[in-house]
Amino acid sequence: MISAGGLVEKKFNKYTLNSRYINEEVLFKILNKNSTSKYGEKYNFNSIKSVDEYKSNVPITDYLDYELYINEMLKGEKNILITDDVEFFGHTSGTTGKQKLVPVTKKSREVGSKYMALLIERFAYNNLKNKWNYGRGLMLADTVMTTYSEGGVPICSATSGGMDAIKVILPKIYTSPYEVMKIKDKNAALYLHLLFALEDKNLTYISGVFISNVLDALRTLEDNAELLVRDIRRGSINRNLNIDGETRKKLNKCLKPNAGRADEIELEFSKGFEGICRRIWPKLIYIASVTGANFSIYDDMVNYYTGSVPIYSPAYASTEAMIGINPYISKIRYVIIPDTVFYEFIPVKESNKENPQTYCIDELKVGEKYEIIITSYAGFYRYRLGDVVKVVDYYNNSPEIEFLYRKNQALNMVSEKTTEDHLRESLSKTVKEFNLSLVDYTTLEDNRITPGRYVFYLEFNEEIPKSKIKFIENTLDKELQKANLAYGRFRKNNRLACLSINIVRRNTFDIIKRYLISKGVSKSQIKIPRVITNKKDILNILNDNSK
Structure with a gap:
C-alpha cells in the first residue's frame, strides 16, 4: 500500500503543479459525459466551450435545486442528473439540517478512493517513517446499509459505501473482521472493534472518521475493561453483547483463548487509563482522524488516553466530494485535489450576493476566506457545499486550506456571525x-x-x-x-x-x-x-x- 501510495503521490504532485489545467479538464469530462442527461440538455452542456461560458450558462445551486431530480433517480429513472448508473445514494449526517441524499457513481467514488486508500497512508509513512512498523490499524467504520430506494439502489453513508467496496482487503489492513463493521448497535460495534484490536499487540494506528469517534471508543475501553479482559482470556464474546446469534458465531471463530495477552492488558488497566494506549499497544504511532475547527475540543480528552500520540487529520471530504488531503502530521491543513471535482470559490464577503463572482483553483489569495462551489462526477453542478475555508499557502500550484466552519452552523441573530x-x-x-x-x-x-x-x-x-x-x-x-x-x-x-x-x-x-x-x-x-x-x-x- 505504501509503494502504491508512492505512485499516487507522484501523480498528485504532477496534478498540483498543473492544477488549473487538470481542474478544467475535469469540468469538460463531466460536461461531455452528461450532456445527454436531463440536466445537461436543460443547460445545453454541448454548447459550453469555456469556464466563463459554464459560469454564464449554469446557475449556482444548493441542495434544494436537486431534490426533484433526485426523487426521480430514487424511483429508478435514468439520465436525470448524470448518464452513469448510481452505485448508491450517500446520506449526509444531517448536522446542519435535513439529511441530504447524494448520488454516488463508480467514477465519483473512484476518483477519491485512491487518495483515501493509498495517499493518506503514504503521507503518514512520509512523516513517521523512522517509527514505522507495517502493522494493522483499528478502523472505527461501518458498512451498514440503511435502506434501498424505490428503484432498488442502496441508501447508506458514504463511509459505508466506500468500506463495502474494499471489503476483500480489509483483514490485511484492519484488525476488525468485516462482520464487526456491519453491526448496527453503536456500543456493541465499538466493543468488538476494541476486542479484536486488543488481540493485536503490534497495532500501528487507530482511525476514525472524526476524532469524536475515537474518543467514544477510548471511553468504551475504560468502561468495559473487565469484560474485554475476560473475553480475551476465554476466547469468546460475552453473552451481554447486543449482537445476533449468526454474527456471534462467525466472530467467535475469529477468536481463541489468550490468557497471556489478557494478563498483560489487565495489568495495564489496573494502573489507570491515562496514557493507556501506549501501554497496551507499544508500537502505536499515530491516530488518523479528522480534527481541528470544532472537533478540536476532543483532542485533549483523546490525548489523556493515548499519551499524546500524534493526531493526523488526513483528509477534507464530504458525502458530495473528496476535496483535500493533508501531507503533514504536524499541521491541520489540506491541499485541494485538482482531479476529483471542478472547483469555484466565492470570497466570503461576497457570498450573500445574488450572483457572486467566483474564482478558479489558481486564482485564490493567501489569507483570504472563501466558500467552496463544486461540480462533481455524480451530478451536482456549481453546487454550494456550505463550507468556508481559509487559504494559508500553496502546495505547488494548488491551494493549501484550513477548514473554518459550515455556513449554516453559525449563530447570527443581529448580523454578528458567530462561527x-x-x-x-x-x-x-x-x-x-x-x-x-x-x-x-x-x-x-x-x-x-x-x-x-x-x-x-x-x-x-x-x-x-x-x-x-x-x-x-x-x-x-x-x-x-x-x-x-x-x-x-x-x-x-x-x-x-x-x-x-x-x-x-x-x-x-x-x-x-x-x-x-x-x-x-x-x-x-x-x-x-x-x-x-x-x-x-x-x-x-x-x-x-x-x-
Missing part, C-alpha cells in the same frame, strides 16, 4: 480558566427575551455547583466578545444579552448520538450539531436532561 471557530476558541479558554473537563456542547439562539441571547448546553465530567455557573457564564461571554469582535460590539450596545448556560447530565450527548443513529446517521459519521435551531427532538433531549 464554530469563535465558539471553540471562547469555550476552550473558559474551560481552561476554571480547570474543567468538557465532554461536549451545542448552542441555541434564544429570542424569547429582548434583547436575544445565546444559550449554551454543556456537559462536563465533573459536577458544577450552581453557585459557579454565573461566573462561568460571565467568563464565557467575555471570551466570546474577544473571539468575535462583532459579538462584542452588539453586547456593548445592548443588541444582544449576556449568554446563558444550561448544564446537562452525564451521557446526554451520548443519548443524542444514539438518537441520530436511530434516524439513519452512520455511526462513523455522527457529528454533534453546534447550533440546534429547528432541531426540536435534540432540543427536547437537552431540556429533559438539564440540571
Whole structure:
C-alpha cells in the first residue's frame, strides 16, 4: 500500500503543479459525459466551450435545486442528473439540517478512493517513517446499509459505501473482521472493534472518521475493561453483547483463548487509563482522524488516553466530494485535489450576493476566506457545499486550506456571525480558566427575551455547583466578545444579552448520538450539531436532561 501510495503521490504532485489545467479538464469530462442527461440538455452542456461560458450558462445551486431530480433517480429513472448508473445514494449526517441524499457513481467514488486508500497512508509513512512498523490499524467504520430506494439502489453513508467496496482487503489492513463493521448497535460495534484490536499487540494506528469517534471508543475501553479482559482470556464474546446469534458465531471463530495477552492488558488497566494506549499497544504511532475547527475540543480528552500520540487529520471530504488531503502530521491543513471535482470559490464577503463572482483553483489569495462551489462526477453542478475555508499557502500550484466552519452552523441573530471557530476558541479558554473537563456542547439562539441571547448546553465530567455557573457564564461571554469582535460590539450596545448556560447530565450527548443513529446517521459519521435551531427532538433531549 505504501509503494502504491508512492505512485499516487507522484501523480498528485504532477496534478498540483498543473492544477488549473487538470481542474478544467475535469469540468469538460463531466460536461461531455452528461450532456445527454436531463440536466445537461436543460443547460445545453454541448454548447459550453469555456469556464466563463459554464459560469454564464449554469446557475449556482444548493441542495434544494436537486431534490426533484433526485426523487426521480430514487424511483429508478435514468439520465436525470448524470448518464452513469448510481452505485448508491450517500446520506449526509444531517448536522446542519435535513439529511441530504447524494448520488454516488463508480467514477465519483473512484476518483477519491485512491487518495483515501493509498495517499493518506503514504503521507503518514512520509512523516513517521523512522517509527514505522507495517502493522494493522483499528478502523472505527461501518458498512451498514440503511435502506434501498424505490428503484432498488442502496441508501447508506458514504463511509459505508466506500468500506463495502474494499471489503476483500480489509483483514490485511484492519484488525476488525468485516462482520464487526456491519453491526448496527453503536456500543456493541465499538466493543468488538476494541476486542479484536486488543488481540493485536503490534497495532500501528487507530482511525476514525472524526476524532469524536475515537474518543467514544477510548471511553468504551475504560468502561468495559473487565469484560474485554475476560473475553480475551476465554476466547469468546460475552453473552451481554447486543449482537445476533449468526454474527456471534462467525466472530467467535475469529477468536481463541489468550490468557497471556489478557494478563498483560489487565495489568495495564489496573494502573489507570491515562496514557493507556501506549501501554497496551507499544508500537502505536499515530491516530488518523479528522480534527481541528470544532472537533478540536476532543483532542485533549483523546490525548489523556493515548499519551499524546500524534493526531493526523488526513483528509477534507464530504458525502458530495473528496476535496483535500493533508501531507503533514504536524499541521491541520489540506491541499485541494485538482482531479476529483471542478472547483469555484466565492470570497466570503461576497457570498450573500445574488450572483457572486467566483474564482478558479489558481486564482485564490493567501489569507483570504472563501466558500467552496463544486461540480462533481455524480451530478451536482456549481453546487454550494456550505463550507468556508481559509487559504494559508500553496502546495505547488494548488491551494493549501484550513477548514473554518459550515455556513449554516453559525449563530447570527443581529448580523454578528458567530462561527464554530469563535465558539471553540471562547469555550476552550473558559474551560481552561476554571480547570474543567468538557465532554461536549451545542448552542441555541434564544429570542424569547429582548434583547436575544445565546444559550449554551454543556456537559462536563465533573459536577458544577450552581453557585459557579454565573461566573462561568460571565467568563464565557467575555471570551466570546474577544473571539468575535462583532459579538462584542452588539453586547456593548445592548443588541444582544449576556449568554446563558444550561448544564446537562452525564451521557446526554451520548443519548443524542444514539438518537441520530436511530434516524439513519452512520455511526462513523455522527457529528454533534453546534447550533440546534429547528432541531426540536435534540432540543427536547437537552431540556429533559438539564440540571
